[in-house]
Amino acid sequence: MTKTSQQDPHQHQGDFFEDYHNTGDSALIINDGVEQQPIVNPYLKKVSRPGIRPVEYYVEGIKKGDTTILSQAITLVESTAPAHRKVADGIIAQCQLLAGGRKTMRIGITGVPGAGKSTFIEAFGSLITSKGHRLAVLAIDPSSERSKGSILGDKTRMETLCNDPNAFIRPSPSAGSLGGVARRTRETILLCEAAGYDVTFIETVGVGQSETAVHSMSDFFLLLMISGAGDELQGIKRGIMEMSDLIAINKADGTNIDKANLAKALYSNVLHLFPPTESGWVPKAVTASAVTKVGLPEILEIIEQYFALAWETGYYEKRRRQQASYWMRASIDEAIRRRFYESETVEKLLPEYEQAVLEGRLDSFAAAAELLEKYC
Numbered sequence: 001m002t003k004t005s006q007q008d009p010h011q012h013q014g015d016f017f018e019d020y021h022n023t024g025d026s027a028l029i030i031n032d033g034v035e036q037q038p039i040v041n042p043y044l045k046k047v048s049r050p051g052i053r054p055v056e057y058y059v060e061g062i063k064k065g066d067t068t069i070l071s072q073a074i075t076l077v078e079s080t081a082p083a084h085r086k087v088a089d090g091i092i093a094q095c096q097l098l099a100g101g102r103k104t105m106r107i108g109i110t111g112v113p114g115a116g117k118s119t120f121i122e123a124f125g126s127l128i129t130s131k132g133h134r135l136a137v138l139a140i141d142p143s144s145e146r147s148k149g150s151i152l153g154d155k156t157r158m159e160t161l162c163n164d165p166n167a168f169i170r171p172s173p174s175a176g177s178l179g180g181v182a183r184r185t186r187e188t189i190l191l192c193e194a195a196g197y198d199v200t201f202i203e204t205v206g207v208g209q210s211e212t213a214v215h216s217m218s219d220f221f222l223l224l225m226i227s228g229a230g231d232e233l234q235g236i237k238r239g240i241m242e243m244s245d246l247i248a249i250n251k252a253d254g255t256n257i258d259k260a261n262l263a264k265a266l267y268s269n270v271l272h273l274f275p276p277t278e279s280g281w282v283p284k285a286v287t288a289s290a291v292t293k294v295g296l297p298e299i300l301e302i303i304e305q306y307f308a309l310a311w312e313t314g315y316y317e318k319r320r321r322q323q324a325s326y327w328m329r330a331s332i333d334e335a336i337r338r339r340f341y342e343s344e345t346v347e348k349l350l351p352e353y354e355q356a357v358l359e360g361r362l363d364s365f366a367a368a369a370e371l372l373e374k375y376c
């Protein structure tokens with residue numbers, strides 16, 4: 001590329017940073033011997049923004065397991081632009097056909113921040129791929145605070161998995177409501193499965209609503225806990241424990257082993273208090289260490305036992321269908337919501353109604369009813 005001083009550095013920034021060092025006629029010459037400053041974002045060069053291609057292009061790429069095309073397709077799925085959405089819908093429909101009938105394992109993983117989720121995913125994920133599986137790691141995290149870092153930030157910590165050709169890591173879609181983020185993650189699972197990833201981890205942080213969303217798209221739900229003085233039921237709601245198929249007390253290493261065993265006994269007792277599960281599975285509590293890897297093979301064994309049971313009894317299929325019907329309704333809800341807020345009438349009138357409510361001229365219920373009436 002020929003460089004001139006008028007070049008817009010915002011276009012093709014990767015090339016720009018790479019080339020300007022060699023430029024003969026630019027004002028931006030760096031003298032020999034002066035070390036070049038590091039690029040702020042080392043991944044910048046890898047960013048490519050191709051135009052939209054036909055559905056078949058993505059589907060063919062996904063079928064071949066091309067991770068670049070898979071990532072591009074996921075970007076379309078995550079986009080809210082109508083043109084992207086249209087292609088994304090086509091890709092999803094075809095991927096659903098491709099993946100249909102395959103037995104895949106969707107494993108939800110939750111736990112409070114610091115419970116060791118990323119460390120666990122790195123260690124346990126490597127164990128999974130060493131057994132011949134192909135693993136996709138996704139996340140649901142609608143909070144802007146974490147979505148900036150979250151799995152992307154964790155990439156440095158998930159070094160082994162990032163360099164594992166049998167693993168595919170994708171951070172949480174960052175923008176939008178929990179419903180929107182969850183829907184896009186669910187669609188991403190379909191794409192990954194069509195690309196041949198037979199195991200998917202869906203990670204979420206166990207402090208809000210997002211674990212319910214993760215539960216609604218996973219076959220198996222794993223809750224990671226840590227032991228510690230007095231914090232045994234650390235901010236984890238009863239409902240989350242109740243939906244767990246396995247509670248793993250992580251960090252059961254060093255001087256922490258006894259405490260972890262105590263916590264395991266406590267959680268085993270708590271799990272026994274819950275009513276029997278529809279699957280016939282008896283939820284368990286175990287100890288593990290993501291650092292020493294002790295307990296990880298046992299967790300894999302438990303997960304395999306669960307799937308063997310769910311496949312044998314037909315619960316696996318039944319639950320997937322229940323989830324599909326839940327997602328049908330969720331998609332309708334989201335589409336209606338979007339159409340409402342994007343309609344010209346609402347865009348125009350909503351601020352006026354809001355102002356009227358703020359000034360006390362109209363009560364909120366009457367305002368909502370009138371606006372809905374005008375929209376319909």
Ligand code: GDP
Binds near residue numbers: 116117120251252292
């Ligand atoms: P996350 O916030 O749940 O993703 O937790 P991280 O994976 O970032 O772990 C939080 C901290 O706990 C890090 O300093 C980890 O090194 C540490 N950690 C994670 N797993 C273990 C473990 O099994 N044993 C010990 N001793 N430390 C761990």
